[in-house]
Amino acid sequence: MSTDWLGSVVSINCGPALGVYQGEVSSVEHGSQTISLRLPYHNGIKCPVPEVTFSAMDIKELKFLDIQSSATKHSSGQGAATEASSTPSGHHGHSNRVSHPAPSHSAAPISILRRAPIGPSNSRGPTQAALKKNGVRNGGAAGPLRPKDDDCFGGGTDEDLDKDFDFEGNLALFDKAAVFSKMGGTNNHSNRAQHQSTQGEHNPVSYRHDQNILKGKPIIYRQITVPQHGGKDYCTDAGLVVPSVPYELHKRLLAASERWGLSVERRLETIGVCSCQMALSLLGGPNRLTPKNVHQRPTVVVLCGPHIQGAQGISSGRHLANHEVEVILFLPNFLKMQESVTSELNLYSRTSGKQVASIKDLPTSPVDLVINCLDCHENRLLREQSWYQSAAEWANQNRAPVLSMDPSSSEQPQPIQAKWTLCVGLPLPVAEPESRVYLCDIGIPKQVFREVGISYHSPFGCKFVIPLHSA
Structure with a gap:
């Protein structure tokens, strides 16, 4: 039986370490469990030696590419073979693939198994014309098979491959x-x-x-000049100088923007979005707010008063609640509130956020973040009222980080110790030296700044909220 396969062209896969060899079978030894190939090719490149011998232990898979007629007759007599094919081994779904399983270490002879073609009849495969061309018909060889196509293995490039x-x-x-x-x-x-x-x-x-x-001209770091200085300069991460302004100039700037169409409602919405984005980053951002972390939603308490700063806090709490944050809004039952506060409360009531009017209803355990919107630029006497002092005492005892939104400018320290301070448009002088100051862009055009005497060039770059550092 060892002579039945002589002259057949086979492909031997020896695994990733040794690679794939192709050649004509020159000898098969049952005793030593070896097979030899004449004029072999290794991974598509002609080998420098005329013959290579393989042990059965190294062979992972064996495929027949061209089969001699004697081998086919023998296989037909044993009932273990089907129609022979001369197609390359790359068409696995339609060629008569001959595979050799991984041999064991025993001295059993090499067993060769052939598998019939699998797949639909209309799939691409060897046509009848191709079978006639190669001289193979009805499972047998009509004549001697032609050698391997030289175009497949390079032909006249063998000499260059040896160098x-x-x-x-x-x-x-x-x-x-x-x-x-x-x-x-x-x-x-x-x-x-x-x-x-x-x-x-x-x-x-x-x-x-x-x-x-490429730098065309020198960089001017002081691109914002104000007619009235607030007494303190800040700088951005890029080194641009942002001066602080007094509250009177800041008030005139907001009034001018309202005359040109930047209404209070539009300003509240912008501040709410920017402060919400900053709060989400402080809470952990995508590391905290994920669908897999529904059992550990962050809790934020928003302390608000009956003024425009309180309306900004309500807007921020509404956006936070829309982002699946547990929001608790503190707003006492005042007899008189601004219209903007009432409209923001109507929108907030349509969210999942809670609203409390008493300090007793606030959590006793530490929360993730406290947003302070109790201060008012127009009325400094609010700090003397009991509800304000109770809310400030609760915030200082809760041991949660505090974000102060648009605080009033004062030379004295704030009643609530804030870790972060968010200013609007241009910064006001902040009395807390340990608080990290951030600036929010509310969309005031450059010509509106010029109307109040401010030479302005945007320091925000690609962001809407930027950190400010003491210059």
């Missing part, structure tokens, strides 16, 4: 100094050494991502 590529010699032909000289702006190779010596003095050796920018 190793000289990487070092090819790399020596590359003149890196000349190329770098051209990149630096000089094409004269004679002054290459001089250029390299002066390169470190005039041009930096390497650039960071923010340094590799």
Whole structure:
């Protein structure tokens, strides 16, 4: 039986370490469990040796590409074979694939199993014309099979494949100094050494991502000038100077923006969105608010008063509640509230947020964040009322971080110690030195700033909320 497969073209897969070999079977030894291939190809490249011998232990899979007539007759007599095929092994669904299972270490002879074609009849596969062309018909070979197509394995490129590529010699032909000289702006190779010596003095050796920018003119860091200074300067992460303004100038700026169409309702909505985005980042952002973390929703308490600052806090609480945050709104039952507060309460009541009017109804355990909107720029006497003092005492004892929104400017410390302070438009002088100041863009046009005497250039860049640092 060992001579039945001689002359057949096979493909032997020896695993990822040894690769795939293809060639003509020259001998099969049952005793030593070996098979030899003549004129072999290794991974599509012709081997430098004329013959290669494989042990049964190294063979993972064996496929027949071309089968001699004697092998087919023998297989037909044993009842273990079907129609022979001359198609390449790449068409697995329609070629007569001959596979050899992973052999054991025993001395049993090599067993070869052939599998019939699988797949629909209308699939692409070897046609009858192809079978006639290769001389194979009805499972038998009509004549001697032609050798492997030379175009498949390169033909006249075998000599070049035997030579190793000289990487070092090819790399020596590359003149890196000349190329770098051209990149630096000089094409004269004679002054290459001089250029390299002066390169470190005039041009930096390497650039960071923010340094590799063509600068047309010097940067002006003080791009905002105000007619009345608030007494303190801030700077952004990019180094731009943002001056503080007194409350009178800030009030005139908001009034001018309202005359041009930036109404109180539009301003409340913008401040609510920006403060909500900042609060979500402080709460953990995507690491905290995920569908898999529904059992640990953050809790935020919003302390509000009956004024425009309280309406800003209600707007922020509404957006937070829309983002599945547990919001508790504190607003005492006042007899008189501004119209903006009433309209914001109507919208907030349609969310899942809660509203309480007494300090006793607030949580006794620490919450994730407290938003302070109790202060009013127009009425400083609110701090003397009992509800304000009770709310401030609760916030200081809760041990939760506090975000103060649009606080009133005062030389004295705020009743509630805030970790973050969010200013609107332009910053007001903040009395708390330990509070981190942020600035919110509410969409005031540049011409409106110019109307109140402010020369303005936006410091926000690509953001709507930016941090400010003491200059």
